[in-house]
Amino acid sequence: MAKELAGLDKQKLKDYWSYNVKLTTITMIIWFVVTYVAIFFAPELDKIVIFGFPFGYYMGAQGSLIVFVILIFNYSNKMNKADKDYGVEEEEE
Amino acid sequence: MVGGKSFLDNLAKIYAIYTGGFIIFVIGLAIAEQMGLSNKMIGYTFMGLTIALYAFIGISSRTAKISEYYVAGRSVPPIFNGMATGSDWMSAASFIGMAGTIFGLGYDGLAYIMGWTGGYVLLAVFLGPYLRKFGQYTIPDFLGARYGGHAARTIGILAAITASFTYLIAQVTGVGIIMSRFLSLDFQVGVFVGLAGILVCSMLGGMKAVTWTQVAQYIILIIAYLVPPVTMSQKVTGFPVPEIMYGQVLQKIDAKEKVINADQKEKDVRTLWKAESDKIAADIKGLPGTLDAKKADLQAKLAALPPDAPAADKEKITKAIAGLPKDPADAKEKWEAAKKKADTQAKEIKPYLQPFARLDMKNMLALTFCLMVGTAGLPHILMRYYTTPSVQDARKSVGWSLFFIFLLYFTAPSVAAFARNEVLSNVIGLPIAQLPQWMANWGKVGLVSFKDINGDGILQFYELTIGADAIVLAMPEIAGLPYTISGLVAAGGLAAALSTADGLLLTISNALSHDLYYKMINPKASINLRLAVSRTLLVVVAVISAYVATFKLTIIVELVAWAFSIAAASFFPALVMGVWDKRANKAGALAGMWIGFLTCVTYMVGSRFYGLDIWGIKTISSGLFGIPLGFIVIYVVSRMTAPPSQELQDFVESVRIPRGAAKEHEEGMSTGH
Numbered sequence: 001m002a003k004e005l006a007g008l009d010k011q012k013l014k015d016y017w018s019y020n021v022k023l024t025t026i027t028m029i030i031w032f033v034v035t036y037v038a039i040f041f042a043p044e045l046d047k048i049v050i051f052g053f054p055f056g057y058y059m060g061a062q063g064s065l066i067v068f069v070i071l072i073f074n075y076s077n078k079m080n081k082a083d084k085d086y087g088v089e090e091e092e093e
Numbered sequence: 094m095v096g097g098k099s100f101l102d103n104l105a106k107i108y109a110i111y112t113g114g115f116i117i118f119v120i121g122l123a124i125a126e127q128m129g130l131s132n133k134m135i136g137y138t139f140m141g142l143t144i145a146l147y148a149f150i151g152i153s154s155r156t157a158k159i160s161e162y163y164v165a166g167r168s169v170p171p172i173f174n175g176m177a178t179g180s181d182w183m184s185a186a187s188f189i190g191m192a193g194t195i196f197g198l199g200y201d202g203l204a205y206i207m208g209w210t211g212g213y214v215l216l217a218v219f220l221g222p223y224l225r226k227f228g229q230y231t232i233p234d235f236l237g238a239r240y241g242g243h244a245a246r247t248i249g250i251l252a253a254i255t256a257s258f259t260y261l262i263a264q265v266t267g268v269g270i271i272m273s274r275f276l277s278l279d280f281q282v283g284v285f286v287g288l289a290g291i292l293v294c295s296m297l298g299g300m301k302a303v304t305w306t307q308v309a310q311y312i313i314l315i316i317a318y319l320v321p322p323v324t325m326s327q328k329v330t331g332f333p334v335p336e337i338m339y340g341q342v343l344q345k346i347d348a349k350e351k352v353i354n355a356d357q358k359e360k361d362v363r364t365l366w367k368a369e370s371d372k373i374a375a376d377i378k379g380l381p382g383t384l385d386a387k388k389a390d391l392q393a394k395l396a397a398l399p400p401d402a403p404a405a406d407k408e409k410i411t412k413a414i415a416g417l418p419k420d421p422a423d424a425k426e427k428w429e430a431a432k433k434k435a436d437t438q439a440k441e442i443k444p445y446l447q448p449f450a451r452l453d454m455k456n457m458l459a460l461t462f463c464l465m466v467g468t469a470g471l472p473h474i475l476m477r478y479y480t481t482p483s484v485q486d487a488r489k490s491v492g493w494s495l496f497f498i499f500l501l502y503f504t505a506p507s508v509a510a511f512a513r514n515e516v517l518s519n520v521i522g523l524p525i526a527q528l529p530q531w532m533a534n535w536g537k538v539g540l541v542s543f544k545d546i547n548g549d550g551i552l553q554f555y556e557l558t559i560g561a562d563a564i565v566l567a568m569p570e571i572a573g574l575p576y577t578i579s580g581l582v583a584a585g586g587l588a589a590a591l592s593t594a595d596g597l598l599l600t601i602s603n604a605l606s607h608d609l610y611y612k613m614i615n616p617k618a619s620i621n622l623r624l625a626v627s628r629t630l631l632v633v634v635a636v637i638s639a640y641v642a643t644f645k646l647t648i649i650v651e652l653v654a655w656a657f658s659i660a661a662a663s664f665f666p667a668l669v670m671g672v673w674d675k676r677a678n679k680a681g682a683l684a685g686m687w688i689g690f691l692t693c694v695t696y697m698v699g700s701r702f703y704g705l706d707i708w709g710i711k712t713i714s715s716g717l718f719g720i721p722l723g724f725i726v727i728y729v730v731s732r733m734t735a736p737p738s739q740e741l742q743d744f745v746e747s748v749r750i751p752r753g754a755a756k757e758h759e760e761g762m763s764t765g766h
Contacts, residue, residue: 004753005746017749024218031214035207035465039458042200042448052340057446060203061506062336065210065499072217072495076488079222083485088750090483 008088016086023078027071034064101168108173112312118142119316123577132576136275139580143313143588144290150306154298159620162299162627163230163603165480167756169304174486175493177304178477180311180592182209182468182498184260185267186653188314188589191502193561195509199445201452202509204460206502210495211461212468217491220469221478223672223748225487228755230479231600232472232664233608239671240679241741243613248686252663253472253604257597258638259652260473264594265291265642266649268587274538275583281643287587288639291594296631303595304480310588311497317585318501320578321568325511328572335507342507342514346445349517353554354441362553363439365546370435377428381421388417438555445513459714466720467657470665473593473600484751512564515571521554528552531570535563598638602630654713655697662693662719670727675745681731689723 005013038045042056050058083089100107122135160166169177187209195202227235233249265284268291272283294306326335329342353359376383395410418424443450449457468474477494481487520529525545535541540563543556566586569578606627611618618626642649667686670677696715699705710717736742747753 004750005743008750008752013746013750020749027214027218031211035211035461036458039207039448039454039461046446046448050340051337052342052344054343054446056448057200057203057343058340060200060207062503064207065503068210068214069492069495069499071214072492073489075217076485076492079488080485083751088752090485090751090754 012086013088016082016088019082019086020079023075023082027075030067030071034059034067038064101170104170104173108308108312111309112316115313115316119577119581122580123575126575126577132580133277135576135580136277136583139584140272140276140587143584146309147290147306147591148293150309151294151296151298151302154302154305156298156301157621157624159623161301162624163479163607164476165299165301165304167228167480167482169480169482171481171486171490172493173308174304174477174481174490175495175497176311177307177480178474178490178494179497179501180307180314180589181477181596182474182494182593183314183501183589184264184593185271185586185590186263187501188318189267189562189565189586192505192508192512193559193564195506196513196559196564197561198451199443200448201450201457203506204452204457205464206505208461208464209468210498210502212465213491213495213498215465215469216474216478217488217495219669219673220475221491222484222488222751224475225478225481225484226748226751226754228479230476231603231607232475232668233604234612235671236667236682237608237612239741239744240667240682241737242679245667245679245682245686246608246612248663248683248690250604250608252659252686252690254601256471256656256660256664257473257600257604258634259649259656261594261597261601261634261638262642263649263653264590264597265638266645267590268594269642271583271587271590275580280645284639284642287591287594288635290591291598292632292635294591295595295599296628299627300476300480300599303599306595307592310592314585314588314592315497315500317581317588318565319504320581321565321572321574322504322508322511324574324578325568325572326507329511329514335511336503339507339510342510343446346510346514346517349514350442350444353517353521356553358547358549358551359553359555361547362555363441366435366555367439370432370439373428373432373435377425377432380424384418384421384424388414391417442554453709455709456711456714459710459717463658463661463714463716463720466661466665467716470660470663470668471657472604472660472664473596475668476600476603477596482756484754508565508568512568512571516557516559517554521552521557523552525550525552529571531567534570535567540566598631598635601634602627605630605634651701651712655715658693658697658714658716658719659690661716662689662723665720666723666727670724670731672745672748674728674731675742676736677727677731678734678737678741680734681727681729684730685723685727688726689719691719692722693719 038056038059042060045056045059046054048055053061055063122130122138126135156162158166191205194205224232224235227238229235229238232253233246236249237243237246239245265287268287269280269284272278272287273280276283278286295303322335323333326338327333330338332338391410391414395407395414398407398410418427448454452460478487478490481490520532525543528543532541532543536543540560542558543552545552546556547553566579566582569576569582606623610626611623615622663686666689667682670682670685693715696705696707696710696718697712700710700712700715707718737745
């Protein structure tokens with residue numbers, strides 16, 4: 001048995017993992033929508049023009065990228081907090 | 094000393110001073126240019142100074158500790174690992190070629206923008222933090238530990254080397270091109286000078302040296318990338334934020350394309366291209382007779398030359414003969430490509446903003462997907478997440494990586510738009526005699542060419558050909574900036590190519606020295622022997638790649654695109670399932686990796702050379718079939734065979750939580766100096 005698992009509450013480990021799965025799923029859904037759904041509907045989205053940018057084009061060139069950056073930082077903040085909440089964080093050196 | 098404690102404590106300060114110093118240096122050089130410093134000297138100063146700088150960092154980061162050599166002592170803070178990953182990731186193709194690709198493909202080119210950034214989301218949630226928790230040295234290490242035995246590790250080594258080596262050759266070629274263009278060196282010489290620049294960074298200090306050099310390279314490449322579009326935006330729109338301002342430029346492009354499509358002279362040029370296409374079609378139909386006829390015709394001309402004809406005439410015909418396709422099959426391929434180009438130019442310009450004008454929706458979706466998964470499966474990127482101090486830092490670090498990549502990628506579409514607007518509005522329609530200077534400059538190296546096919550003395554849209562690489566390289570001249578900025582852009586391109594080459598070289602030599610030699614052949618090897626083997630292999634691999642690069646094989650660019658699909662189909666499913674599916678076992682992983690890899694390669698070779706076609710998917714997106722199949726096979730085969738041992742299941746359990754992550758490895762500490 002890996003030494004770091006010793007002394008950890010089984011239920012807590014399970015809860016931690018299902019929290020992670022939930023967060024990952026939400027992240028993946030948003031990731032999917034801003035890229036693939038946005039490509040699929042690009043001709044329709046292009047009818048909306050903001051500041052010269054057809055919206056479909058904007059999503060491909062910049063919009064999806066901004067969402068990606070936010071998604072990763074959001075995931076990292078939430079998981080880093082969850083580590084502590086579920087008592088699985090790294091030991092201080 | 095670089096990498097020491099006082100260095101790590103003062104990272105922000107050191108790199109801030111470095112950045113300031115670099116900016117002052119560029120300004121100083123611009124002033125010197127005003128005072129008469131020649132372009133050639135500016136080129137040499139930039140190349141010489143930046144390479145000397147990288148060499149300095151490389152040499153002062155030398156190390157004899159295994160953990161520093163392989164994973165930079167796991168001491169790289171998230172922001173700096175983000176910068177290092179950024180330059181590790183952004184290659185010569187990202188820096189020089191991507192804006193040009195969008196320039197040519199319009200909306201459809203954005204598949205590259207989304208694909209090469211969206212992959213980091215996959216990396217952040219499926220792999221990065223778990224690999225850091227696992228905390229060894231290489232990606233095959235993980236496969237070996239998770240699936241047991243040498244079999245999975247061996248496939249890992251093969252896939253890592255295949256994907257990285259083709260990629261490496263492309264980088265070395267990129268270095269050679271930049272060196273030869275800006276220093277007017279021979280291409281071959283340029284390759285080997287660049288090679289020295291790569292080796293001096295990685296050989297003595299391994300990952301530690303590469304990391305701190307890559308941070309320095311990132312700073313140079315991002316400054317170099319941003320200066321021209323910012324200036325251009327100020328010039329064209331009166332506001333220096335190109336990423337926001339190019340919306341109005343897009344509208345101008347759209348309007349201008351309509352004007353060009355309606356113009357009578359443009360219509361004439363298109364009709365001429367139609368005739369050209371028909372002529373090529375007849376040539377293809379008449380093969381092999383037409384090829385023989387062309388050859389006989391040229392040889393007759395050569396024989397008919399009077400003995401006192403100038404040598405240049407003779408040389409021209411000899412060259413034309415040598416340039417003919419070597420056999421009917423070759424002729425068919427070349428002429429079909431020429432016909433395709435003629436066909437495109439016989440039709441109206443497809444709107445830049447219109448989705449799916451050049452790549453259908455299916456292929457756009459497939460390409461974006463393959464690039465994303467490939468990004469998350471490339472070993473030289475994955476291994477960077479071994480270098481952060483903790484799992485939490487690894488998570489943050491993926492965010493910073495994408496942020497630093499984002500700075501360049503979200504500017505690239507604006508570079509493309511400004512360049513296209515400039516060409517459509519200010520170049521097309523000019524008399525040939527009055528074309529701007531930058532066209533002549535880049536014409537000399539073959540990146541810009543034009544031919545007045547309707548003979549009216551005025552440039553029409555389809556009389557002009559601009560190579561994708563010209564867009565970024567010529568931007569400073571288009572924006573009317575001094576030559577110093579052109580030198581800066583070249584230094585940026587060089588930094589992008591060198592940094593990627595360093596990461597790739599290290600991946601390959603580590604796969605050989607650590608995974609193959611130490612883990613499989615000689616597990617008793619001492620630390621000194623391991624480092625010696627690794628350094629020797631580094632030099633050997635580097636020399637082989639430079640040697641291959643000197644042939645300038647055209648297939649290389651294609652192979653790089655293939656590397657993504659290969660990494661995506663062979664690595665990604667086994668790595669992800671290793672963390673996410675406790676039931677996945679050795680049999681499943683082996684079957685999945687092989688089937689994913691073979692499916693992908695079969696479709697590549699089949700569609701590229703033998704006319705294989707499923708749903709019209711292009712060769713570049715071959716991973717589309719291998720990736721899902723890899724996952725399915727791992728899932729099914731694992732469930733048909735015995736579950737992994739309790740020990741391995743506990744191992745998966747432990748990888749999923751940050752607690753207990755390896756800090757700086759004990760091994761090798763005592764031999765440090």
